[in-house]
Amino acid sequence: MTLTTIGFDADDTLWQNEAFFRLTQERFVALLSDYAGHDHLHERLLAAERRNLGHYGFGIKGFVLSMIETAIEVTDGRVPASVISDLMASGREMLRHPIELLPHAREAVESLSADHRVLLITKGDLLDQERKLAQSGLGDLFDGVEIVSDKTPGVYAAIFARHGVAPEQAMMVGNSLKSDVLPVLDVGGWGVHVPHGLTWALEHAETPEGHTRFRQLTDLGGLPDLVETLQGSHKI
Amino acid sequence: MTLTTIGFDADDTLWQNEAFFRLTQERFVALLSDYAGHDHLHERLLAAERRNLGHYGFGIKGFVLSMIETAIEVTDGRVPASVISDLMASGREMLRHPIELLPHAREAVESLSADHRVLLITKGDLLDQERKLAQSGLGDLFDGVEIVSDKTPGVYAAIFARHGVAPEQAMMVGNSLKSDVLPVLDVGGWGVHVPHGLTWALEHAETPEGHTRFRQLTDLGGLPDLVETLQGSHKI
Known part of the structure; x- marks a missing residue:
């Protein structure tokens, strides 16, 4: 054998790879810091990722959709569109990150x-x-x-x-x-x-x-x- | 041979397959009909899909991200979060549609x-x-x-x-x-x-x-x- x-x-x-996800998560937390605390934001995002895994599978696109969903949730729908645009831009940056x-x-x-x-x-x-x-x-x-x-x-x-x-x-x-x-x-x-x-x-x-x-x-x-x-x- | x-x-x-995309597009147009005309919305969405193909590739997740992007664009950022939630829900429905x-x-x-x-x-x-x-x-x-x-x-x-x-x-x-x-x-x-x-x-x-x-x-x-x-x- x-x-x-x-x-x-x-x-x-x-x-x-994970380092780029962490950077984007930090950006997510910074963008939403007026609405919720650091730990709470991380928890809610992780819960959304876990909940959506069966729909979206693994990868950056699903991660971006989970960030947008969480941003709407934690702000009770008050999240500015500019923040959602920023989250999508972060996703596109991740899709271009150097190896x-x-x-x-x-x-x-x-x-x-x-x-x-x-x-x-x-x-x-x-x-x-x-x-x-x-x-x-x-x-x-x-x-x-x-x-x-x-x-x-x-x-x-x-x-x-x-x-x-x-x-x-x-x-x-x-x-x-x-x-x-x-x-x-x-x-x-x-x-x-x-x-x-x-x-x-x-x-x-x-x-x-x-x-x-x-x-x-x-x-x-x-x-x-x-x-x-x-x-x-x-x-x- | x-x-x-x-x-x-x-x-x-x-x-x-395409029938489910068309249904979702009609929903997208209906949700944004206060902001822009039917043809204009279709054109802008198609332009976003074309622009994003190199980032997102083919599939429903990229389509949803292009819908959200277009919704923010055509409303100059005034799109309500509830509309974005609806677009994401439509995407998740597409991911569950029966064969x-x-x-x-x-x-x-x-x-x-x-x-x-x-x-x-x-x-x-x-x-x-x-x-x-x-x-x-x-x-x-x-x-x-x-x-x-x-x-x-x-x-x-x-x-x-x-x-x-x-x-x-x-x-x-x-x-x-x-x-x-x-x-x-x-x-x-x-x-x-x-x-x-x-x-x-x-x-x-x-x-x-x-x-x-x-x-x-x-x-x-x-x-x-x-x-x-x-x-x-x-x-x-």
């Missing part, structure tokens, strides 16, 4: 792509994810790009099946335990957590301490060695 | 799936397209589902390559000349136009009369026969 396939999450694994690769992202993908099938597996707005991949300069390194509406065990199982790889030969690497690690462990694959300082509240989950196919790295620099070590061990 | 692969567009080819299959959609896909690779190739919001496919009951008939951010010659060429099919063995069937027919003819495939009474202004294009790989059908009922006739002819 060998590890043939390495899946990479994109946002906050290969490049910065900042995270440490060792390029070298990890490059190094592993030599001997493995490397996949990008990400969720969010389709066009936005494609734009970011194109601008990252990493696009040509990937053997497959899977932009999905959610990262469930079933979605990973379908991706591995489509690429003809047994789950135990596949590893997923990402910053979200909930989306990148736990569902992959669930279907029999390997999950590598590379924590990012900023993680969206709706992505939090318990660390699966002691799971035989779970590993944690401080950044992507250690990934090629980890894969090599696992290949060489008797465990796989 | 044989036709091995049939691609189907989804919206307004397999099921109703109405178009005539012969199921039998055409079923019949062709017996002897061909059948693909669904559609653009729009990822989650929304997945939801509609699931609710259509047609999901299991397709050998592949491709939800793309745009339908360009390059996108079709990549899809055909990924499925290992030569373009001249592939046919795309859809209601949009611009998105479903012309780009496929462009890369060497067959394009079948099945017009729908309602087509979005941004999807209009000239009919490629006389093109050897172009065909037109009034509905999907004639598709299996058309495919069989082409298979039996010396042209392919």
